[in-house]
Amino acid sequence: MQQPFDPKTALPISFSGLKQFAKSPAHFVHYKTKEWTTTAAMRRGTLVHRMLLQPEEMQNMQVVEANTRTTKAFKEAHEAHGEWACLGKELREAEDIAAAVRRHETAMKLLTAAEHKEEHLQWQCEGLNMHGFPDAYGNGILLDVKVTNPDPAKFQRMVMDQAYHMQLALYSMAIEHPVKMYWVAVDPNPPHTVCVFEPSQKMAEDGVNMARLESRMFLHWIETHKPGASVLGFDHYDQGAPLTVELPSWHR
Secondary structure, three states: OOOOEEEEEEHOHHHHHHHHHOOOOHHHHHHOOOOOOOOOOHHHHHHHHHHOOOHHHHHOOOOEOOOOOOOHHHHHHHHHHHHHHHHEHHHHHHHHHHHHHHOOOOOOHHHHHHOOOOOOOEEEOEEEEEEOOOOOEOEEEEEEEOOOOOOOOHHHHHHHHHOOHHHHHHHHHOOOOEEEEEEEOOOOOOOOOOEEEOHHHHHHHHHHHHHHHHHHHHHHHHHOOOOOOOOOOOOOOOOOOOOOOOOOOOOO
């Protein structure tokens, strides 16, 4: 039988955890208690980040030339080296993506200037203990690398769907001095186009407001949550009461 979840044990909380809580407490609890499965996209993103942010660690990679991860050779390598084992074709795909970023003058200028890479930081937002690993910061720059479609309209939607602006806002609080914030987005699909984005003032302010609101809501939840009590979903603001469905604004 699964033990009741105590949210206080989840502190300090990461951006990913707070993002899940922004959906509902139930989403957060599921995020903290589920069994994780690493996807191909996640492995690719990890490789690209290592190549761009921590290239010295690439010497630890154990490359297996095999067609799939189900082969005996790869299973043996993975058992011995864990996440440091990868397929040769995975490595070459990630290298193509990272090379595209290296060819982008603005992206590399920012990555070079932001000398702190993948450093573990701890801070508070509205009294909530938090921690995280900003991709890169320093010299007045805060930067996050995203392996995703860099089409401006689609990236704007991605920022809002994934709360990327809240992520930058939280990391800027950890750094504790004014920074200019950027995203370097690179397409995982050929020809691996790259685009550098920065949030507008209004988007940056919305990210800060969202971070502060969700932090206060999380603190309220852990202070009022009773051990063993059910964890509510989208109806948690109304304590499980029925929600009213209105006609949409576009309905005539």
